[in-house]
């Protein structure tokens with residue numbers, strides 16, 4: 001008889017794990033608190049517009065290719081590479097910088113602000129490439145049973161990289177570039193990790209290599225939610241059962257095993273094996289009641305910024321917006337120093353804008369555009385009350401309208417706002433943190449919550465806050481690591 005697996009949550013980590021486990025003959029059932037699958041990779045349909053709720057692009061596209069190859073399925077996703085990878089607008093400049101993958105074209109963009117950019121960038125990216133390739137397999141893509149194994153893996157990384165552990169990303173950029181704009185643009189990746197470039201170790205310059213040289217950034221024809229729809233279709237064909245509006249709130253265990261989980265209506269859910277796709281740190285605290293993950297301990301951890309998102313349907317075509325755009329101010333250091341701990345709305349918000357109708361016309365009615373705005377804000381430990389969400393949205397829309405010379409407020413036909421409290425409620429994101437646990441050196445690899453439970457033999461984890469970490473391709477790697485664990489344990 002095939003073993004039954006219950007997965008709690010239907011985010012990408014869950015769907016990818018279900019795909020792999022069904023290949024090995026496991027019978028999978030998924031319970032999800034939201035009304036549809038995908039977790040943060042979700043979709044909002046409103047007033048004739050279709051929005052991707054969270055992610056809008058990804059790096060390491062080959063992880064999706066690997067997932068489908070592993071399962072012997074033709075890749076159902078049409079992946080499009082982005083070039084320019086994104087566009088950056090500074091508040092004190094009229095024209096944006098287009099961030100091209102080709103360094104000679106990028107050098108043209110920076111020709112007025114950075115002499116010999118191409119040569120400098122090659123040197124900077126060469127180092128970043130080395131650290132990426134020297135750590136990808138030995139540190140990132142592997143399971144750890146204990147800290148000793150981690151120490152042994154670290155010892156295999158060439159010593160020449162050790163200065164990058166103590167130097168900050170900003171210092172590394174200062175050693176290579178003169179222009180402030182170039183340094184700011186290259187340092188934006190630090191915020192995805194849950195930190196600022198001033199306190200992120202320079203090893204993470206590897207992300208500049210992944211975005212600019214290695215595999216670049218990609219999105220999906222038809223919108224990002226196609227990833228969920230396509231995987232879900234395959235899973236349904238394989239008899240995987242989805243149960244929506246079902247939240248796990250309690251557990252019953254005997255010794256080292258789980259007897260069953262309990263949902264909000266008191267229904268019991270049992271299986272041979274359980275995989276938790278809910279936040280791996282918060283779940284251990286809130287459902288398993290582990291002291292190491294009590295609220296005060298969770299609050300002391302480093303979390304990534306929370307999302308403040310606006311989904312705007314507008315009449316008219318907005319010619320000064322491209323597909324992926326960053327809007328930055330002129331006070332970068334002050335912004336970075338304050339944004340994680342602000343207890344009020346940022347006065348001069350920095351934000352990201354995505355217009356997927358630029359490449360997927362079906363996402364907006366004719367002659368209209370669907371605009372997604374993501375403004376990273378402090379999580380709810382610092383700003384708990386978001387009843388002033390309309391004020392921040394109005395501030396952003398006023399600023400953006402001015403910068404793109406298009407009256408977004410006047411032309412709005414549909415508007416939805418999700419503040420950090422909505423994100424927390426929708427997907428159980430701890431304190432509304434958007435990407436989960438941060439990636440400082442004390443919260444990665446063997447130092448991150450493990451993908452196999454410390455006490456319960458039949459409980460595993462997959463998703464942003466367990467290993468290897470957050471981001472779409474990274475949770476796909478996580479699905480491979482947890483599958484390996486389950487298969488290995490199954491042999492014992």
Ligand SMILES: Cc1cc2nc3c(=O)[nH]c(=O)nc-3n(C[C@H](O)[C@H](O)[C@H](O)COP(=O)(O)OP(=O)(O)OC[C@H]3O[C@@H](n4cnc5c(N)ncnc54)[C@H](O)[C@@H]3O)c2cc1C
Pocket residue numbers: 008009010011012013014031032033034037038039040041053054055056057058059246247248249277278279307309374426427428434435462463464465470471472473475
């Ligand atoms: C606004 C935003 C933009 C982003 N942009 C990008 C991007 O451009 N590129 C990129 O690579 N990454 C991006 N990310 C990060 C990316 O979305 C995540 O890293 C990834 O989707 C996490 O997947 P996961 O497997 O951890 O599942 P999650 O998305 O966390 O899904 C977990 C699921 O579990 C459910 N759940 C939780 N608790 C329970 C429970 N007790 N019972 C039942 N169900 C439960 C939740 O409702 C949810 O559906 C973004 C994230 C956000 C928030």
